[in-house]
Amino acid sequence: MEERIPIVCYHCSLGCRTFVRVREGYPVNIEYMKNYPDIVNEHGKLCSKGNAILSLEKKLKRIKSPLKKKENGEFVEISWNEAIRYVVESINSLRDNPDKMAFIGSLNAYNESSYVLQKFSRVLGSNNIDSEARFCYLGAGYALLESMGYAASTNTIKSLEKSECIVIWGHNLAETQPIAFRYVLKARDKGATIIVIDPRFTKTARFSDIYIKVRPGKDLALANGIINVILNETLYDADFIEKRCEGFEIARQIAMRYDLKTIEEITGVSAAVIMEVARRFAKARTASVIIGTGVTQSINAKEITHAIVSIALMCGHVGKPGSGVYIASGKSNIQGVIDMGVLPDVLPGHKSLEDREYVEFLERKWGYEIPKDRGLSLLEFMEGAEKGHICGIYTMGEDILHNTPNTERVLRALEKLEFLIVQDSRMTPTAELADVIMPRTTILESEGSLTSIERRIQWSYRVISPPKNARPDWWIIKNIAKELDIKGFEYSAPDDIFKEIATIVPQYRGITINMLKESISGVFWPRGSERTLYLEKFNTRNGRAKIKTYDVKLSHDEDKRYPLILITVRYVDYTQGFVTGFLDRFSKAKLTIPRVEINPEDAQVLGISEGDFVRIDTERGSYPVICTISNNVEKGTIAIPWHMGVNIITSDRYSKDTKIPDMKRCRCRIVRISREEFDQLLRMLPEHIRRHYLGGVKH
Amino acid sequence: MKAQKKSIIVNPSRCIGCRSCEAACEREHNGKSYIKVYEWKDVISISFTCRHCANAPCVFVCPVNALYKDDDGAVSVVPQKCIGCLMCAVVCPFGVPELDEHNKIMLKCDLCSHRRKENMLPACVETCPTDALIFGDIFDVQRLRRESIAERVVGILKRAYEGI
Numbered sequence: 001m002e003e004r005i006p007i008v009c010y011h012c013s014l015g016c017r018t019f020v021r022v023r024e025g026y027p028v029n030i031e032y033m034k035n036y037p038d039i040v041n042e043h044g045k046l047c048s049k050g051n052a053i054l055s056l057e058k059k060l061k062r063i064k065s066p067l068k069k070k071e072n073g074e075f076v077e078i079s080w081n082e083a084i085r086y087v088v089e090s091i092n093s094l095r096d097n098p099d100k101m102a103f104i105g106s107l108n109a110y111n112e113s114s115y116v117l118q119k120f121s122r123v124l125g126s127n128n129i130d131s132e133a134r135f136c137y138l139g140a141g142y143a144l145l146e147s148m149g150y151a152a153s154t155n156t157i158k159s160l161e162k163s164e165c166i167v168i169w170g171h172n173l174a175e176t177q178p179i180a181f182r183y184v185l186k187a188r189d190k191g192a193t194i195i196v197i198d199p200r201f202t203k204t205a206r207f208s209d210i211y212i213k214v215r216p217g218k219d220l221a222l223a224n225g226i227i228n229v230i231l232n233e234t235l236y237d238a239d240f241i242e243k244r245c246e247g248f249e250i251a252r253q254i255a256m257r258y259d260l261k262t263i264e265e266i267t268g269v270s271a272a273v274i275m276e277v278a279r280r281f282a283k284a285r286t287a288s289v290i291i292g293t294g295v296t297q298s299i300n301a302k303e304i305t306h307a308i309v310s311i312a313l314m315c316g317h318v319g320k321p322g323s324g325v326y327i328a329s330g331k332s333n334i335q336g337v338i339d340m341g342v343l344p345d346v347l348p349g350h351k352s353l354e355d356r357e358y359v360e361f362l363e364r365k366w367g368y369e370i371p372k373d374r375g376l377s378l379l380e381f382m383e384g385a386e387k388g389h390i391c392g393i394y395t396m397g398e399d400i401l402h403n404t405p406n407t408e409r410v411l412r413a414l415e416k417l418e419f420l421i422v423q424d425s426r427m428t429p430t431a432e433l434a435d436v437i438m439p440r441t442t443i444l445e446s447e448g449s450l451t452s453i454e455r456r457i458q459w460s461y462r463v464i465s466p467p468k469n470a471r472p473d474w475w476i477i478k479n480i481a482k483e484l485d486i487k488g489f490e491y492s493a494p495d496d497i498f499k500e501i502a503t504i505v506p507q508y509r510g511i512t513i514n515m516l517k518e519s520i521s522g523v524f525w526p527r528g529s530e531r532t533l534y535l536e537k538f539n540t541r542n543g544r545a546k547i548k549t550y551d552v553k554l555s556h557d558e559d560k561r562y563p564l565i566l567i568t569v570r571y572v573d574y575t576q577g578f579v580t581g582f583l584d585r586f587s588k589a590k591l592t593i594p595r596v597e598i599n600p601e602d603a604q605v606l607g608i609s610e611g612d613f614v615r616i617d618t619e620r621g622s623y624p625v626i627c628t629i630s631n632n633v634e635k636g637t638i639a640i641p642w643h644m645g646v647n648i649i650t651s652d653r654y655s656k657d658t659k660i661p662d663m664k665r666c667r668c669r670i671v672r673i674s675r676e677e678f679d680q681l682l683r684m685l686p687e688h689i690r691r692h693y694l695g696g697v698k699h
Numbered sequence: 700m701k702a703q704k705k706s707i708i709v710n711p712s713r714c715i716g717c718r719s720c721e722a723a724c725e726r727e728h729n730g731k732s733y734i735k736v737y738e739w740k741d742v743i744s745i746s747f748t749c750r751h752c753a754n755a756p757c758v759f760v761c762p763v764n765a766l767y768k769d770d771d772g773a774v775s776v777v778p779q780k781c782i783g784c785l786m787c788a789v790v791c792p793f794g795v796p797e798l799d800e801h802n803k804i805m806l807k808c809d810l811c812s813h814r815r816k817e818n819m820l821p822a823c824v825e826t827c828p829t830d831a832l833i834f835g836d837i838f839d840v841q842r843l844r845r846e847s848i849a850e851r852v853v854g855i856l857k858r859a860y861e862g863i
């Protein structure tokens with residue numbers, strides 16, 4: 001018997017839907033959802049990751065049973081009872097000092113699992129819970145939360161089609177989210193202006209009408225320049241500002257400090273181009289901005305996003321179909337993770353820890369006191385582990401060793417821990433360091449709800465039977481809670497958890513499990529103003545949006561030892577560290593050694609030619625790569641794909657306020673080396689990274 | 700020999716090199732992709748597959764008549780007949796036919812004959828996120844292209860007119 005079961009693709013945050021044809025419990029193929037016009041991927045179209053979703057699932061080597069590390073570093077299989085007993089013992093050893101424990105959520109987990117994890121952490125008394133949303137979303141998320149009231153994109157992806165002007169800021173949409181790029185191209189067909197702002201000439205830039213090659217890290221100056229033009233030429237929507245915004249005067253004073261000449265010097269973008277962009281954006285009837293990781297992985301991500309949002313607000317381009325601000329992000333349930341409050345400083349439903357009423361409400365519902373102080377963030381966990389005030393980390397399916405900047409330091413930190421508990425489906429470098437590993441089911445092996453970047457909540461069903469001993473995340477935490485004698489985790493299915501979420505998280509109120517299960521196209525939050533947020537008013541205290549911009553550092557930070565700037569880029573065929581699909585297909589995916597792009601002028605000065613072995617040095621270490629010469633990057637900049645462990649050398653310097661690291665760019669130098677030196681360097685890399693990503697066996 | 704009816708036509712000005720077509724093709728054909736994406740410097744890309752020539756040299760040259768044209772004009776292989784002599788590969792000007800090393804027979808794009816039987820488009824066309832791949836009659840495709848350009852020009856003129 002053959003069934004068609006609807007699932008949500010979990011390779012990025014768009015939430016594309018597809019059917020899986022399941023014959024006698026075995027997934028045989030996928031079927032495009034052709035006749036559902038309301039889903040995000042109209043006509044059921046999928047990108048390469050979505051198309052390969054089943055083959056990836058089949059080829060990944062799974063952890064089949066709970067594992068415990070012996071004295072000699074080898075893993076032995078243990079039973080679930082033993083594994084849970086070990087975890088309970090570890091947690092009990094820190095029960096009096098819950099602040100010494102830290103929890104890391106997963107962006108590849110269902111809302112239900114994320115919710116249960118943060119509830120568990122908070123009930124235990126620790127706000128030390130964070131996820132990798134910090135690296136690719138939160139910078140912009142904080143700014144949107146502060147200025148407009150929700151940490152979420154304002155419109156649906158499809159509404160891009162209605163835009164007359166689309167600004168793609170620091171994002172290679174064509175490479176990272178081809179399905180979203182479909183709507184950009186559709187808008188372009190209708191005559192929309194596409195503006196791409198990126199230090200590297202990308203595929204997306206190829207389709208742009210105006211391309212701005214901004215100097216890496218100078219986005220805030222550029223945004224201020226655009227605001228400056230809007231003010232000088234009175235292109236702003238005075239009516240909209242007066243009725244719906246606040247803070248305009250202060251922002252005006254700040255932006256007016258920078259005349260275009262200064263901006264031109266800082267950003268390397270000519271004044272004429274800045275003027276043209278400002279005019280096109282302001283004069284369009286509808287306009288959208290897409291903010292990508294180029295912005296959100298900066299140390300001043302929040303400031304830049306505030307300035308970008310202010311541009312949109314000043315021109316009145318928020319709160320109508322076809323006009324809005326989007327945050328683009330690579331990982332699947334990133335919006336859900338933020339909604340569920342897997343954050344040290346934000347409670348479920350984007351609520352602040354200072355919201356006394358809500359904290360009391362949660363305590364009443366959960367039956368336990370929850371901590372009121374802001375917890376530590378992901379990078380602070382590592383710092384804490386090094387210094388000794390974090391003793392145990394519990395991670396739910398996240399490969400922190402690969403995804404966190406400055407790998408060697410993370411490695412040192414993780415090795416110092418008293419216990420590292422990993423819940424994962426495959427043997428990642430992080431899992432190899434664990435004391436105990438609990439096998440979890442993947443998205444396709446369990447069911448639950450996922451929230452896409454459009455705020456669309458969709459139900460994904462189970463299509464593959466998991467290995468005998470793999471369990472869903474929520475089941476694992478439920479059993480740990482039971483052993484620890486913590487009440488309130490007596491769930492028997494994800495349905496129960498979603499019902500609880502719908503009573504707790506304000507945005508999810510009124511959404512029932514049947515609504516999700518019956519609808520292919522899902523349900524939007526908040527109920528009421530679904531497709532477009534802020535139609536009538538903003539979700540701030542007084543209903544007004546905050547226009548805000550910040551001062552720019554005028555000086556050029558130069559470093560003689562490290563003259564170049566390294567930026568990281570992404571390839572379409574990769575999901576984080578591993579390749580989707582079969583390996584005989586992709587030309588780029590076959591590379592076990594990444595190619596670094598370098599400008600011809602720099603190459604000439606350094607005496608490097610195409611295909612040479614080079615070493616990239618930063619303050620944190622060296623990384624061996626092969627060189628390719630390309631005009632895509634400006635003089636003084638080099639670009640490198642991040643999938644093969646480049647985080648060994650990226651910067652973990654983070655912002656004091658938002659704790660967001662400057663991982664997209666760092667200062668570096670590049671040195672030509674011989675084949676022998678190259679091999680030697682490769683051998684010197686941390687073993688886990690070498691085995692899994694660089695030069696090793698491909699997943 | 701039947702005349703060519705429908706084929707996969709690539710619009711390079713819309714190809715973003717996302718390799719969805721490759722992934723879809725390999726899924727439909729047991730892990731082997733017959734459509735390939737070529738990229739230049741990470742920026743320009745084009746997806747390329749068998750042209751299903753009107754006068755296909757591979758069909759003429761095959762000594763055992765393993766290659767034939769089906770009703771939609773797709774050049775396909777009968778695996779039972781193929782002897783793996785590589786003659787089709789020798790004459791193909793595009794380098795399309797490839798040898799399956801395991802079974803020692805030729806494999807090539809068949810425009811997803813199993814999908815066409817169920818009235819579906821070839822998988823690569825169906826999935827292409829930007830509509831860069833079109834499955835159709837060349838005359839229809841070219842007419843549509845002309846129309847879309849005309850529409851764009853009209854749109855621009857209209858806006859200029861409205862702007863005044």
